[in-house]
Amino acid sequence: MTSALSVDRLEVIFDRFRALKGVSLDVLSGESFGLVGESGSGKSTLLRAIAGLAPAASGSITVNGKRLGARRDKAFYREVQMVFQDPYGSLHPRQTVDRLLQEPLAIHGFADGEKRIQRALDEVGLGTGFRFRYSHQLSGGQRQRVAIARALILEPSILLLDEPTSALDASVQAEVLNLLEEIRRRRNLTFLMVSHDLAIITHMCERLMVMQNGEAVEHLTADDLVRRHVTKDYTRNLLRASEGFVRV
Amino acid sequence: MSTLLEVDDLRVTFPTRTGLIEAVRGVSFSLGRERLGIVGESGSGKSQTGRAIMGLTPTQAEVTANKLAFDGIDLLAAPPRDRRALRGKRIAMILQDPKYSLDPVMSIGRQIVETLRTHEKAGKAEARDRALAMLEAVQIRDPARVFDLHPHEVSGGMGQRAMIAMMLIAGPEMMIADEPTSALDVTVQLDVLGILDKLVSERGMGLIFISHDLRLVSSFCDRVIVMYAGKVVEQLAASELGRAQHPYTRGLLNCMPKIGADRHPLPVLDRKPEWAA
Amino acid sequence: MSAEAIQSRRDWLLSERPASRMQARLGRAYVAWRRFSANRLAFLGLLIIIALLVVAAFADVLAPYSPTIGDLKGSRLLAPSAEHWFGTDDLGRDILSRVIFGSRWTLYVVILVAVIAAPIGLLVGTVAGYAGGWIDAILMRITDIFLAFPKLILALAFVAALGPGIENAVLAIAITSWPPYARIARAETLTVRNSDYIKAVQLMGASPFRIVLRHIMPLCISSLIIRVTLDMAGIILTAAGLGFLGLGAQPPLPEWGAMIASGRRFVLDQWWVAGAPGFAILIVSLGFNLLGDGLRDALDPRSGDQ
Ligand SMILES: Nc1ncnc2c1ncn2[C@@H]1O[C@H](COP(=O)(O)OP(=O)(O)OP(=O)(O)O)[C@@H](O)[C@H]1O
Ligand SMILES: Nc1ncnc2c1ncn2[C@@H]1O[C@H](COP(=O)(O)OP(=O)(O)OP(=O)(O)O)[C@@H](O)[C@H]1O
Ligand SMILES: [Mg+2]
Numbered sequence: 001m002t003s004a005l006s007v008d009r010l011e012v013i014f015d016r017f018r019a020l021k022g023v024s025l026d027v028l029s030g031e032s033f034g035l036v037g038e039s040g041s042g043k044s045t046l047l048r049a050i051a052g053l054a055p056a057a058s059g060s061i062t063v064n065g066k067r068l069g070a071r072r073d074k075a076f077y078r079e080v081q082m083v084f085q086d087p088y089g090s091l092h093p094r095q096t097v098d099r100l101l102q103e104p105l106a107i108h109g110f111a112d113g114e115k116r117i118q119r120a121l122d123e124v125g126l127g128t129g130f131r132f133r134y135s136h137q138l139s140g141g142q143r144q145r146v147a148i149a150r151a152l153i154l155e156p157s158i159l160l161l162d163e164p165t166s167a168l169d170a171s172v173q174a175e176v177l178n179l180l181e182e183i184r185r186r187r188n189l190t191f192l193m194v195s196h197d198l199a200i201i202t203h204m205c206e207r208l209m210v211m212q213n214g215e216a217v218e219h220l221t222a223d224d225l226v227r228r229h230v231t232k233d234y235t236r237n238l239l240r241a242s243e244g245f246v247r248v
Numbered sequence: 249m250s251t252l253l254e255v256d257d258l259r260v261t262f263p264t265r266t267g268l269i270e271a272v273r274g275v276s277f278s279l280g281r282e283r284l285g286i287v288g289e290s291g292s293g294k295s296q297t298g299r300a301i302m303g304l305t306p307t308q309a310e311v312t313a314n315k316l317a318f319d320g321i322d323l324l325a326a327p328p329r330d331r332r333a334l335r336g337k338r339i340a341m342i343l344q345d346p347k348y349s350l351d352p353v354m355s356i357g358r359q360i361v362e363t364l365r366t367h368e369k370a371g372k373a374e375a376r377d378r379a380l381a382m383l384e385a386v387q388i389r390d391p392a393r394v395f396d397l398h399p400h401e402v403s404g405g406m407g408q409r410a411m412i413a414m415m416l417i418a419g420p421e422m423m424i425a426d427e428p429t430s431a432l433d434v435t436v437q438l439d440v441l442g443i444l445d446k447l448v449s450e451r452g453m454g455l456i457f458i459s460h461d462l463r464l465v466s467s468f469c470d471r472v473i474v475m476y477a478g479k480v481v482e483q484l485a486a487s488e489l490g491r492a493q494h495p496y497t498r499g500l501l502n503c504m505p506k507i508g509a510d511r512h513p514l515p516v517l518d519r520k521p522e523w524a525a
Numbered sequence: 526m527s528a529e530a531i532q533s534r535r536d537w538l539l540s541e542r543p544a545s546r547m548q549a550r551l552g553r554a555y556v557a558w559r560r561f562s563a564n565r566l567a568f569l570g571l572l573i574i575i576a577l578l579v580v581a582a583f584a585d586v587l588a589p590y591s592p593t594i595g596d597l598k599g600s601r602l603l604a605p606s607a608e609h610w611f612g613t614d615d616l617g618r619d620i621l622s623r624v625i626f627g628s629r630w631t632l633y634v635v636i637l638v639a640v641i642a643a644p645i646g647l648l649v650g651t652v653a654g655y656a657g658g659w660i661d662a663i664l665m666r667i668t669d670i671f672l673a674f675p676k677l678i679l680a681l682a683f684v685a686a687l688g689p690g691i692e693n694a695v696l697a698i699a700i701t702s703w704p705p706y707a708r709i710a711r712a713e714t715l716t717v718r719n720s721d722y723i724k725a726v727q728l729m730g731a732s733p734f735r736i737v738l739r740h741i742m743p744l745c746i747s748s749l750i751i752r753v754t755l756d757m758a759g760i761i762l763t764a765a766g767l768g769f770l771g772l773g774a775q776p777p778l779p780e781w782g783a784m785i786a787s788g789r790r791f792v793l794d795q796w797w798v799a800g801a802p803g804f805a806i807l808i809v810s811l812g813f814n815l816l817g818d819g820l821r822d823a824l825d826p827r828s829g830d831q
């Protein structure tokens with residue numbers, strides 16, 4: 001299999017603070033790859049750097065065989081899209097769902113907008129009843145569906161997911177996870193997914209990387225994690241912590 | 249165990265253009281110096297219950313209750329000034345959405361310092377030191393750097409912990425924590441819970457812990473209230489959560505992914521109209 | 526229209542699931558309108574402004590006499606009477622007619638200033654706020670320089686340089702009143718520019734120009750409209766002040782400020798000469814202020830959920 005996304009010794013520096021200290025990873029085409037790790041360890045920064053929202057100080061990013069420069073061109077955004085963690089913050093408060101979905105089509109000059117919006121809404125399980133609502137008229141789960149529809153409307157091959165369900169409750173989380181899995185299967189998408197919930201990562205991903213303090217701690221397969229074949233202490237701590245709170 | 253908060257038949261109603269929305273429909277419970285969990289799906293009225301206790305309900309909404317008393321003070325009858333004085337000093341609430349609740353154009357450190365100084369007389373240097381200590385207590389690496397960062401420059405989990413630090417700094421007697429750890433990784437999550445736990449067991453703080461993570465609630469809290477459509481459908485000891493009777497609670501437990509369980513697709517809730525009755 | 530038809534139309538406007546772009550937009554406007562019209566004082570303000578518009582539009586019909594040609598022999602400085610409701614001035618002109626025609630000039634000043642100053646302020650503020658860095662620094666220093674001088678004095682300097690006349694007065698007021706708008710727009714931009722929804726548009730590949738124009742400006746516009754409306758009173762007064770100092774409208778133009786200026790000579794004995802235009806300024810300023818307050822409540826996204 002070919003690699004869809006590969007990151008090589010990527011470094012991101014914010015005012016002398018090294019948020020990423022040379023991280024490498026390789027995501028195969030059609031694969032779902034997970035990122036877990038400490039809060040503040042640079043998971044979101046890694047996704048943002050790939051998307052061009054955070055400055056890369058050194059290292060390289062390759063998408064579908066093409067090495068990316070400092071600036072992303074329009075073609076890039078048709079390959080890679082992102083879903084943000086917070087469904088309440090990622091939709092423009094003054095725009096209807098229709099307008100939100102139209103924007104990417106207008107930017108990229110698609111002519112068959114009407115059909116695409118219809119299809120995108122159907123795909124995420126929102127009927128036409130939602131098309132002209134404002135984001136404040138939607139629940140968290142519905143908002144996240146809109147965000148997913150917006151990311152899919154340009155038909156990217158790689159989807160970056162930054163904790164797509166952490167703001168959602170358990171039942172809606174299950175619905176959104178099922179939706180993501182189904183879309184991935186249908187469109188043969190590549191996922192790079194951040195989550196702090198190991199159960200979600202093992203459910204959704206085949207391989208994963210554990211991060212701490214701007215560095216990769218270890219690379220694992222989901223099977224390793226399930227069978228607890230881990231080598232590093234930090235990963236072991238994570239596994240122990242996901243069993244719940246223990247009073248000391 | 250002394251009772252800190254008593255809630256009897258709490259109702260919160262929003263008048264809207266399309267009719268009344270009853271966000272909370274008759275919730276009753278009492279809280280001692282313990283950890284009480286409130287779980288339930290999105291929109292079940294968890295946050296509105298917490299906000300009503302805090303007095304943060306939007307002005308257009310109507311709050312009624314047979315009894316809503318904190319430490320013997322009737323909250324609904326108390327004048328706004330007294331309530332404001334209670335808020336932050338004796339009762340604190342960690343709001344659900346840290347990104348929205350933090351001021352986007354003020355540095356994290358300054359926000360914590362200002363909170364401290366509205367409740368206590370503290371010199372500039374002292375306030376700064378205490379804010380830094382608080383940031384360190386919530387397990388933020390390098391507090392001095394984070395102190396000067398603005399909300400968009402910190403990670404999701406750091407913002408959430410900054411919010412927690414802000415609420416803890418005045419040393420409240422009762423804390424309502426609305427999804428305080430949803431953006432934290434599991435190890436930090438446990439650290440933060442450890443802090444809250446210590447405040448309950450050592451200082452006798454009362455804690456209302458709102459969450460949709462049933463696994464976490466069952467291991468952390470003493471008692472759990474399960475809410476659905478503005479009502480309490482089940483109330484039980486946290487350790488008993490695994491043996492819950494109500495189909496809604498069971499459904500919620502069942503739709504969480506588990507490490508090692510291979511279920512594709514995940515089961516989803518099949519809501520029954522009679523649950524809301 | 527029957528009560529049922531009205532009810533069904535209302536339901537259509539307030540629908541939670543609008544079926545078209547148009548319906549969604551109208552519904553939103555309707556909600557804002559309902560909130561606005563529930564506010565009595567704001568409604569009064571709106572009525573005053575509408576009255577001003579009507580008077581200005583139909584000045585020819587409404588005014589009983591000519592505003593510029595008076596009867597010097599027979600009717601100098603007459604007190605208010607059935608014939609001359611507001612009395613006459615020192616040149617024998619009917620003051621009511623002059624006040625009515627003066628509304629045109631007032632409106633002219635107000636609209637031109639709004640049309641020039643608000644967009645400049647919006648553009649400068651949003652660009653500075655979004656771009657940040659040295660662009661922000663330069664634009665904001667220029668803004669600061671303008672803000673450092675009192676508005677009237679700066680306007681005076683401009684008019685002195687450009688020469689007296691109503692067009693130059695308008696220009697001077699416009700040039701001096703954009704900086705506060707730029708400030709507001711920049712502050713608003715700063716709070717939204719790092720939000721995820723702006724990041725999301727960047728991720729669609731939108732150019733900075735498009736982001737500012739289509740995603741940031743609409744968020745700043747309502748606070749700007751409110752501020753401009755609240756400033757209208759000040760603009761009218763500044764224009765009147767320039768007129769009063771002889772640097773704005775030139776005689777025989779019936780501009781309210783200039784009218785007060787020429788009436789001040791007889792303010793003790795013939796109070797109506799200065800009093801009538803003064804009262805008109807007061808009413809119109811009040812109208813704009815009330816309107817602005819009402820708009821703030823109706824448009825402010827933070828109040829309520831819409
Ligand atoms: N714009 C910025 N300016 C300065 N520092 C930043 C900026 N963005 C991120 N950082 C820093 O980079 C580090 C990594 O942040 P990041 O958001 O990637 O963490 P994360 O792994 O996603 O954590 P979480 O799980 O809490 O979301 C943090 O220490 C943060 O303070
Ligand atoms: N300002 C408002 N106007 C009308 N209805 C409202 C308003 N605020 C909240 N509601 C309604 O109140 C109900 C309860 O909301 P609440 O925020 O308490 O839910 P929650 O249980 O905290 O959900 P979540 O897990 O998503 O935070 C929801 O159905 C919501 O639609
Ligand atoms: Mg993150």
Ligand SMILES: [Mg+2]
Nearest residue numbers: 294295296344
């Ligand atoms: Mg809530």
